[in-house]
Amino acid sequence: MAIDEELLTVAAVARRLGVAPATLRTWDRRYGLGPSLHETGEHRRYCPLDVAKLMMMRRLISTGVAPFEAAEKAKAQKNEEGYKEFSHVFEVRDELVVAIYKAAQSFDVEFIECELKRDIATHGVESTWSMVIAPVLVLVGKNWEETGKDIEVEHLLTEILKRLLRDCVQAAEKPTTSRPVLLAAVGEELHTLALHALAAALAARGIETHVLGPRTPLEAISAMMLRFAPPAIFLWAQLEENAQAEFFRKLPAVRPAPRIVLGGPGWDRSSCTGVAVVEDLSQACLEIERAVGL
Secondary structure, eight states: HHHHHEEEEEEHHHHHHTTHHHHHEEEEEEOOOOTOOOOOOOOOOOOOHHHHHHHHHHHHHTTTHHHHHHHHHHTTOSSSSSSHHHOOOOOOHHHHHHHHHHHHHHHHHHHHHHHHHHHHHHHHHHHHHIIIHHHHHHHHHHHHHHHEEEEEEEEHHHHHHHHHHHHHHHHOOOOOOOOOEEEEEETOOOOOOHHHHHHHHHHHOOEEEEEEEEEEHHHHHHHHHHHHHHSEEEESSSSSSOOOOOHHOOOOSSOOOOOEEETTTTOGGGOOOEEEEEHHHHHHHHHHHHHTTO
């Protein structure tokens, strides 16, 4: 590729980084992070190394690093490929939670995916869910409740997480169980992220699942039971109005009978007799492990 084809305008770089062109001009004026090939009287154009430095600058700021310090680190960048290998080292995972929350607010999808993949590879799906993902979701929800803003952040983050968790299922080794476990969000329940987290955590344990998704009617669960005789059925209800007892009391009788596991804050624990009610992802995995005989 010719040199002139590699050079990008201010507007093009701003779109790639997700910042305003004025921000790039400020970074140039204040920190010296401008186009290295800029000549007086010519249009400002950035080479690949300039873009790499700016990407590192933006990413460091999104993790909470002060702009001046971020600029100094970015200017030390020596090649255009180095930013791909860059990763902020989070010794405390609370810092990672804050960094991902800030990255979600600035729509830094690449950073979120990179850090969550690394955390899952290091700690496993269950730990990443409880120690990182769930706290980030709490921050996002709290911000929406207090300000009524950034609902788009929640939707974007949810889609990123679903994609990552599905990838975990696909990457897992071949299941060791003979029959898949059913996972469903009952009633009019639309929140299904917990189902995808459970599917990924079970896949890591060699347990196959069928995720029936949101708003699963009783008829669909019953039909799947009769066809596959699953060893366990996990029913999720985040909202109280969706946690109806008929979803576990009116299921057809099959042999062997599946273990029914309920999850989510919607269920009234005192009325859920004869079934297992779990409080978190790890408990759900243990109940289902018992059901499949692992």
